[in-house]
Amino acid sequence: MKNKISPFLPLRPGTQPDYLHPSYVSSILRSPRQPLIVVPQTLSELSGPVFGHNGFGEFDNDLTQQHAGAPLGERIIVSGRVLDENDRPVSRALVEVWQANAAGRYMHKKDQHAAPLDPNFSGAGRFLTDDSGYYRFVTIKPGAYPWKNHANAWRPAHIHFSLFGAGLLTRLVTQMYFPGDPLLPYDPIYNCLNDERAQQRMISSFDLENTVPDTALAYHYDIVLRGRDATPMEEQR
Amino acid sequence: MSFPATASQTVGPYFSIGLSYLNSVSVCAESAEGEHISISGQVLDGDGVPVPDAQLELWQADDKGRFAGFDPGESGATAEDFQGFARIPTDERGVFRFHTIRPGTVVTLEGTSQAPHIVVLLFMRGLLKHLVTRIYFANDPRNTGDPVLLTVPxxxxxTLLAEPTAEQPEQYRWDIRLQGENETVFFAY
Incomplete structure (x- = not known):
């Protein structure tokens, strides 16, 4: 039996990090030393899990409304589109987000940063993209926080994004950064590529159009997932 | 104007706050058709130290080689009680454990058969991009013709073979070693 499903395009060189990135100290003992083995794409990776709204809570797309009171910090709206490398929207993609609170502290037992927890902010959300690949959620702007990677190391403010597109090989976990953050040049995680433009695509842009007067500022962040060979779709027209 | 795929970044140390809602211990329901098995193992770093903050995501076919939500045509759709996906965290000893059924054979795009296998995506602090590997089953005669295994030295x-345990043949052991002797094979596509 032959399947008509299209394989994914090769990843473009330099646009994804290497596993060993010594300035990010945790990568030293946790990155493979043998080269990855390139294998053919099969149905096992071209398919992938499909998610619905099952398991979503009412406020999974509004991190400011998950508790009795409003969280401290600057309320923001984050929105954008999930596209593939052929510039086509990825609809019904599962997007999962998590982040620190406004003081730079995660609601996690291992986070010992001496900044206050916020009882009104858990810092986690999830939602699906719509038919145009569009997503939108409300949160507060996360704070920067110190970490032990090197002397006086601080992570720039960021929101973690996890995405499932159509097919296992589109799986992506990334981080969204904020424009003008003075910590970006010093962060080994952000600076994991030799391609400045690819890094800059992880920085959101200020989005005046989607601000809500008297309520919230807005940031725009588009995410691109690995694309399939576009030819079979073109032939169907 | 089209752009290349967004760069991957590490899940960091605190991913459980955003991802654990989807954690499970099973790839399918107890009622799913097929040979029910469990697989457990340990994730070890380059010093052989267990990794207590890793996450595995599993994706596999049902016992007839079909993927949930994906209609391959003549063989029909998977049953309701077979999801084929699970997200499994490691515990404080770096140990993971899950229940599933032994998958069937899956065709390649060229129409040849692959031996039963489970695709594993591995996430942790320290990995700027997740790793991809596969679990195969030791002593499965179909392994000898598997096009992916044949690519591996x-x-x-x-390192890709889950071994049945001596006490319980339906319980398998499969460890992940990130570096060093018996470093697990990881794939690129």
Whole structure:
């Protein structure tokens, strides 16, 4: 039996990090030393899990409304589109987000940063993209926080994004950064590529159009997932 | 104007706050058709130290080689009680454990058969991009013709094989070693 499903395009060189990135100290003992083995794409990776709204809570797309009171910090709206490398929207993609609170502290037992927890902010959300690949959620702007990677190391403010597109090989976990953050040049995680433009695509842009007067500022962040060979779709027209 | 895929970034140390809602211990329901098995193992770093903050995501076919939500045509759709996906965290000893059924054979795009296998995506702090590997089953005669296993140097193939335990043959052991002797084979596509 032959399947008509299209394989994914090769990843473009330099646009994804290497596993060993010594300035990010945790990568030293946790990155493979043998080269990855390139294998053919099969149905096992071209398919992938499909998610619905099952398991979503009412406020999974509004991190400011998950508790009795409003969280401290600057309320923001984050929105954008999930596209593939052929510039086509990825609809019904599962997007999962998590982040620190406004003081730079995660609601996690291992986070010992001496900044206050916020009882009104858990810092986690999830939602699906719509038919145009569009997503939108409300949160507060996360704070920067110190970490032990090197002397006086601080992570720039960021929101973690996890995405499932159509097919296992589109799986992506990334981080969204904020424009003008003075910590970006010093962060080994952000600076994991030799391609400045690819890094800059992880920085959101200020989005005046989607601000809500008297309520919230807005940031725009588009995410691109690995694309399939576009030819079979073109032939169907 | 089209752009290349967004760069991957590490899940960091605190991913459980955003991802654990989807954690499970099973790839399918107890009622799913097929040979029910469990697989457990340990994730070890380059010093052989267990990784207590890793996450595995599993994706596999049902016992007839079909993927949930994906209609391959004549063989029909998977049953309701077979999801084929699970997200499994490691515990404080770096141990993971899950229940599933032994998958069937899956065709390649060229129409040849692959031996039963489970695709594993591995996430943790320290990995800027997740790793991809596969679990195969030791002593499965179909392994000898598997097009992916055949790509792997013979001396490294055993890192992909889950071994039945002596006490309980339906319980398998499969460890992940990130570096060093018997470093697990990871794939690029």
């Amino acid at each position: 013979p001396e490294r193939r055993q």
